[in-house]
Amino acid sequence: MLDPGFAQFVGESLPRLNGYAYALTGNTHAADDLVQDTLVKLAGAWRRVRHDGNPLGYARAVMFRTYVSGWRILRRRPALEEYRDTPAPEDRYAAVEARDALRRGLTRLPRLQRAVLVLGYLDDMTDEEIAALLDRRPATIRSLRFRGLQALREHLSPRDQQDQTAHDERR
Amino acid sequence: MKRVEDLLREELRRRDPGVPASREEMLARVARVRRRRRSAATAGLATVVVGAVAAVTVGLHGSAGQSAAGDGDTGTPQYTGELTNAIFTDARHGYVLQEYCGLIWPAQDPPPDGPTPDVHRQCRPQLLVTADGGHNWQERALPGDPAIKDAGVEIVQFHSLMFWVDRPGTLALGGWDRRYWTTTNGGQTWHESSTPRDVGPTGSLAVFGPGDRLTFLATYPPGHIPSDGWSKDNPVFAASDGSFWVTCATTSPCVQVTRDQGQTWRTQPLGGSVTAAEWVATANGQTVYAGARDGSEARLLRSTDGGETWAPVPDVTGLPEHTAGGTVLPNGDLVMIAATEAGGMYRLEAGTATVEKVATAPAHPSTPYLTGGVLVAGPMWAESGQPDLESLVSVSPDNGSTWLAVPAPTP
Numbered sequence: 289m290l291d292p293g294f295a296q297f298v299g300e301s302l303p304r305l306n307g308y309a310y311a312l313t314g315n316t317h318a319a320d321d322l323v324q325d326t327l328v329k330l331a332g333a334w335r336r337v338r339h340d341g342n343p344l345g346y347a348r349a350v351m352f353r354t355y356v357s358g359w360r361i362l363r364r365r366p367a368l369e370e371y372r373d374t375p376a377p378e379d380r381y382a383a384v385e386a387r388d389a390l391r392r393g394l395t396r397l398p399r400l401q402r403a404v405l406v407l408g409y410l411d412d413m414t415d416e417e418i419a420a421l422l423d424r425r426p427a428t429i430r431s432l433r434f435r436g437l438q439a440l441r442e443h444l445s446p447r448d449q450q451d452q453t454a455h456d457e458r459r
Numbered sequence: 460m461k462r463v464e465d466l467l468r469e470e471l472r473r474r475d476p477g478v479p480a481s482r483e484e485m486l487a488r489v490a491r492v493r494r495r496r497r498s499a500a501t502a503g504l505a506t507v508v509v510g511a512v513a514a515v516t517v518g519l520h521g522s523a524g525q526s527a528a529g530d531g532d533t534g535t536p537q538y539t540g541e542l543t544n545a546i547f548t549d550a551r552h553g554y555v556l557q558e559y560c561g562l563i564w565p566a567q568d569p570p571p572d573g574p575t576p577d578v579h580r581q582c583r584p585q586l587l588v589t590a591d592g593g594h595n596w597q598e599r600a601l602p603g604d605p606a607i608k609d610a611g612v613e614i615v616q617f618h619s620l621m622f623w624v625d626r627p628g629t630l631a632l633g634g635w636d637r638r639y640w641t642t643t644n645g646g647q648t649w650h651e652s653s654t655p656r657d658v659g660p661t662g663s664l665a666v667f668g669p670g671d672r673l674t675f676l677a678t679y680p681p682g683h684i685p686s687d688g689w690s691k692d693n694p695v696f697a698a699s700d701g702s703f704w705v706t707c708a709t710t711s712p713c714v715q716v717t718r719d720q721g722q723t724w725r726t727q728p729l730g731g732s733v734t735a736a737e738w739v740a741t742a743n744g745q746t747v748y749a750g751a752r753d754g755s756e757a758r759l760l761r762s763t764d765g766g767e768t769w770a771p772v773p774d775v776t777g778l779p780e781h782t783a784g785g786t787v788l789p790n791g792d793l794v795m796i797a798a799t800e801a802g803g804m805y806r807l808e809a810g811t812a813t814v815e816k817v818a819t820a821p822a823h824p825s826t827p828y829l830t831g832g833v834l835v836a837g838p839m840w841a842e843s844g845q846p847d848l849e850s851l852v853s854v855s856p857d858n859g860s861t862w863l864a865v866p867a868p869t870p
């Protein structure tokens with residue numbers, strides 16, 4: 289039987305943990321698996337973590353480190369389908385297309401870059417805070433953030449051009 | 460155009476339409492993993508498992524395969540059993556398509572900023588056939604592997620559209636690249652179709668209709684979007700009057716129904732004080748049950764006018780703390796599954812208000828479904844870890860009173 293305090297913590301923190309996990313994996317079911325693996329680790333250390341007083345912070349660190357360290361995201365099913373590379377024909381879908389391109393770009397980032405971007409833009413953490421959480425140097429985090437954003441920009445740009453070309457051809 | 464940082468911040472904070480595991484389901488999963496690990500540790504199985512892993516890995520990969528455990532370059536293999544679908548064409552003749560999968564993860568963690576490495580996952584599909592209502596099963600050869608992506612239709616975990624009734628007396632197996640095979644003799648021989656499998660009109664939603672036949676609903680229910688290839692649960696349930704039902708994808712407590720094959724969908728609020736609809740179940744499209752929540756409390760609602768009006772089942776007792784799915788049986792009974800640490804299946808007999816646990820049911824079943832008059836319960840989640848897998852699926856020929864475990868998938 290799990291500790292009642294642990295069960296209460298799960299109830300309170302599950303939405304946050306689900307949010308992190310989905311941002312990292314981009315897939316609801318892979319996110320469930322990542323949350324599960326995180327909580328299994330947390331349950332094993334619950335007595336100590338509870339006394340430390342910041343179980344959510346501990347869980348977040350466990351989750352990101354687990355993900356970065358080569359977590360078995362593909363253990364049940366392929367993690368993500370390839371998105372079909374067919375831009376929507378109308379301009380009113382531009383926002384949807386940008387989201388789609390952004391999600392596609394995110395899935396193609398190396399895990400550490402993606403983790404840095406999630407912490408930086410979901411939780412607005414500074415490079416120093418991210419460095420402490422992921423056990424890296426701040427300069428490394430700055431570099432990863434820069435490279436991650438650069439990759440996303442490059443991923444968005446060709447798509448914009450593609451959309452424009454398709455638009456021009458229709459006219 | 461917005462800066463990429465702003466787009467990213469917006470995207471990461473957007474709520475996804477997918478439904479994550481509930482608190483109860485997650486606690487049950489965590490408890491189960493910890494129990495399995497504890498039992499393996501206390502029984503001193505580690506040494507045995509290493510030996511068995513090597514043996515099974517060699518068996519799974521065949522003589523030409525590279526042994527995962529023997530070359531020193533790979534990590535601990537992990538094994539999963541996965542149910543594709545179970546079909547009964549009548550009370551005696553049943554077919555279970557399941558897979559035994561081995562996954563080899565590199566022993567060394569990948570470089571932190573490097574790409575995700577390839578994961579070598581290999582599965583052996585297995586078709587089991589019964590002619591005596593599930594008491595005895597025999598394996599039949601398959602012509603190919605069931606697709607797990609790029610199939611043109613959504614692949615539903617444990618009740619997948621990769622194995623269906625093509626027409627009366629004909630079973631079909633969907634493979635990769637929309638190939639498919641049919642059999643008219645219960646899987647003894649297979650014939651490959653010369654045309655790709657039908658995936659329906661653009662924008663349509665493939666679901667199981669009556670008789671395990673594929674049905675294409677013209678549109679998705681409003682708010683629902685195509686998944687990323689496979690779904691955790693069956694999104695839509697068919698009733699015998701031709702209607703199809705689903706809970707709303709939004710946070711509003713409502714259900715949606717179509718009575719014209721998906722041309723139009725009607726949204727029907729559950730009303731009252733409930734805060735979320737979690738599942739909907741009906742056999743005839745008139746008496747409809749919905750599992751709901753009122754804050755943290757579970758609620759069971761019923762409509763007897765095809766979903767127009769809803770009211771709590773009066774004086775109901777014994778409802779589990781959290782229910783995650785239900786099925787209405789032909790006799791009017793409602794069976795539900797509990798997504799709690801204890802798990803289990805529960806029954807509300809027609810005309811009564813007392814929910815009772817089905818003592819003979821599997822411990823942690825997924826939402827059961829009816830096929831050929833037989834009730835089928837898969838696993839609530841994919842088991843993984845040790846090479847000796849447990850049975851994935853159980854069948855009940857008598858509306859859930861007794862259950863027969865189908866043999867576990869084997870390498």
